[in-house]
Amino acid sequence: MSMHKSPKISITVAAAVLTVVALAACTMTDAPAPTSAPTSAPATAKAASSGAAVFPTSEVSSLVEDMPQRTVKDLPAARLADGLIPPTNRWFSGLVFGEESMPVFPLPLSFQLTDSGFAFGLPEVSADTNVIRGGFTGQIGVRIGASEGNPDQEVTAYDEASVTVSQSSDGSELGRTVIARGSPFVSFTAATDVAVSMSTAFTETADGVWTADVAGSTYGLVSAGTLSDGTDLSLEAGQSVTWFALPEGGELETFAEAAVHPVVGTSVEYRTDAESATTTIHYDTSDGGDTLVAAMPHQLAGLADDVDCGEGEYSSIYGGLSVCLGTTLSWSVPTIAPSGALDLTGLSDDERQRLADQVRSDVAATKTFAADTYFGGKSFYRAANLLEVARQVGADDAVTELTDRLTKALDQWMDPDGCVDGTERCFVYDPDAKGLVGLATSFGSEEFNDHHFHYGYFFYAAAVVAADDPEAVGRWAPVMNLLAADLATSGGSDFFPDRRVFDAYAGHSWASGTSPFGDGNNQESSSEAVTAWNGLALWGGVSGQADLATEAEWMLSSEAASSRAYWTDFDLADPVYEGFEHTVTSLVWGGKRDYATWFSAESSAMLGILVLPMSPVAGYLGGDPDRVQANLADALPTGGVDADRYDVMFGDYLLMYAALQGREAASAALADAESLPEERIDDGNSRAYLLAWLMRWGSPPAG
Template structure:
């Protein structure tokens, strides 16, 4: 095993590329997945064969089977076909759980499923000082004559709904995929349906151009909607489909003509995910599987770049920015890799600085009672991560006595959490497997983790701490491995199974994770702490390295690169200039992103410092991506959080430690000033996942650049 990389932070610019292992397969290779076919489940979805595997299915199941059974929450009455693994933490999770009629946002359209059918709309972007919104509005309602529906197929990007009559017979399959402008209905048997414009506008037949089928359009609200089917609907929207026939519905882009997207109006039955990592970047390829292998079109989000093969055939306006429509069924894009490290490189500090840090590490350890560390999966994980950074820092300072002490405390803290059968003996500091929800649940729970909220936030701290501990003392790896591999499988399994879904929390199309387990919201799913999501995948990579699992490390590298790119683009350093009306949104960061809106708000505090800090926590040694923003933007974020000045206020707000550390990324002078302020920061201003030792070390390293 090689020791995890230790890197020096570089103020105001990108870190050097990590020397990560390159996966065996190239983007776009065939994927062994049939997850999107009607009646199949997430058990079949996987990355392209040979790419970025985490755990072989046998090893994955072995890790999960080792955990004791737990059941801490009832699964809301699921609308799932037999054999479908509960799809928590998806953009479409509300379709499977809880209240009927909550909209989802596959983008560019939004969709609201009802028991009889569904309604679609093209969100119209509006903005206020604190919100950029694209709420769902019913524009075209599709009545299938059904009485209920179930999710019959699910993968990380797409979902299929089977609509049923009162006897439970399947009437139709409805396919939705993130990034596809099309929603399709395929008749399971001869089917009569209606497509009704909310404005009561008639459907009129149009020239279909090169499309195979009959094209008709209607208007509703400010948009035009089109349907391609074997025959046109009547003026009032009545349409008959023979068994096996399909109708494909979409909204025209504002700059589009009816026939522009018609040739690509394919039935998307599922999406395969391919990824690879090399020194040049992390590449993602999504292959949209279609009936008859027809060529389709996909919209691109800003972080994916523009069309790579020809001009767009239209552009939608959305809450994340312009979305060009690109012809092709396998869009691919690349984002920069992220340097992932166990700790800071303090080798270049002066003797006085090293002595100051050694004294502070000793003080921080003195103030730490391992037996009294938090017992829930969130604060408990943060406490272990904090100890791991103290142990790594002591090691880097070359103080053998201090390093031995810190390492021993870290081992003692980790021991109960890595006891495989811990939950048979106690109800805290342990993990078990919930066979109903299909995943790993820790005790004690926090923030709804029993309903699969925030698992990547929680488990990322454990994986990071385990990666550090394993790198400092390889003899600890074998005892940690069963539990840590189970945590990795829960949040980032390569291949879905009847025990866990593939990529539970990560959305390969959006390039980031979703935090809510069941997503019981009218604005879709959401994620608040982009930085803790990045930390999760950095921890996954470090644990892969420490445990000798190169494919797990590569998967972590791919995930952390994508999550960091989206964190910068949509949370930390958002470009709202091309979003209609967003000039009224007057903030430096977006604190929470949803499927249907973007908010300057958090779940826990209305304070400006919280809005910024939730994108910084825990400022791990792998957080150098935050320094790629322009220094002026970094200073502006800090000034907004501090009430108008980059300097620490006389009454420091919560999270001042993270804000001082972030200011240091603006340049050596900023770091030197922040360092002086950090030395006098009140003790109660240091977060429980941070330490004054680490804060001082971070700023010392940056000030020395």
């Protein structure tokens, strides 16, 4: 979770084949799927295309109309054209919201709007004990228009990976500036005859190509306009200027040629099959010519064969960014199939009885579900896991009680009229911010912080219950689908942004709604983001929404890969980590990576927030047993008996994480768990689920 207060493997065998959601062979495990587990889609689901609209206006308009309409908290002032949906939870949100525009990090460049135009530059990357820094550097400053007046600036378009900012004066547009994720270019196209001036003088090195050396980096400028004194550029209507920074090993001629084809927009395609989830970003240029794009480390191993990435390398806080030539960047990551149940088929009769007894004890201790969206969602998740364990170990009395309690509680939350008079356990639609907000709010959810963390627990619990109660889907679908639309709309909608939190280029989500920070947006609990897409895929499956299930599985697989690449399993040999003394970065920003959390300085919290809530899909965290061991060594106190080491914040989740080292480690963790103090069991966990997880990883699957 994000504690951002003021602004905050036993895998079920469901996988999408290309873009078809269907039951498939086991992914990343040798274990068969429990028959009662919710899957991502029934075998008869229709074909799902990555180009299909998910929750278009026509599907959600009546659902929105049936909800109470209320703005719980106004978003900050926005530099945003009329008619555009507020872009919360984006890598560029800080550029849009607030009295002062914040720096953003499209990569490889950093960028910020200024009173007179904008500034950009290559971040200066460094590391010390707890932080990897690559903050904003305004090495090239640009003024748009006459020097006696500052232009008005607002975002007039944005899409999957690009942002267009219009500059105007006295109501007349001067031109438009475009930046894009992965693009080393900043372009400005004049709407009228306009003067552009720069704080740094450029020297002509070829016809129409100028360069400047600043702080050890070479910057280039390409334009058909007239440049005077190296700083003053005159553009006629329709003419463009494109700036860029040369990477190490990059050729000026190559970059200058690409710069004459400015990026004007982007689009994304995705597909999944049993082995891989593929993301393809298309960079549309003004004339269809090739551009250059910087590939992130998590993309490199899975790049498409026809992608040429030999055009130099930039330094970044994530590691080296390799520059690729073309208009398409396409890569694949391993598919993570969604799951709502541990595979307990390999347990002994004694273990089953032990779990049945513990489930009953945990059910008896279960309090009323919490009233806010975060802790309420976690309490649903806890009960849903208890329910699924009870189903598998034959604790039928507990199944009945848990099903009844969960059903009644979800019925209350999923009542479209719940917030007409109620102030908690219900949802409203915010017509200004264009999204669904739950009451009571928590951790800034009224500002659209952390919606994926919160709502993922609802999706998961609803799918687990509905796996044995299909009629519940119909009752819950009106509100549950609006929760899903809040996060997973695609193809355009009048009521929600496309994929509110998910960044297709980075492969992960952003947690802050308006991002009022100098280091860009951020995300802390990468594991809760993975849990969110797992829950969404399960809901898509149990409700028969194949397009949604495919999209969710793609986001699940992408987020899992990026979470390992930048939060838990990054390559410590990469030079970017020289001086950094930890094995995880628990808080990842656009402009830095921190060994820190919003809520605790405890070392166990740094790792714990990256592994909780250890849902059945969390086996992705165990790809490298040696790294699991190293991460635990960094998180846990030394000395004393092993069991005492886990008497720390998130000790239950760290025990579960330890089990991913192998069956011997899982057995040892099971012994330690028996003596773990009750206060170390998180409110989203239970001792029964903790023991079930450890037994599952300590026992060979049946068959």
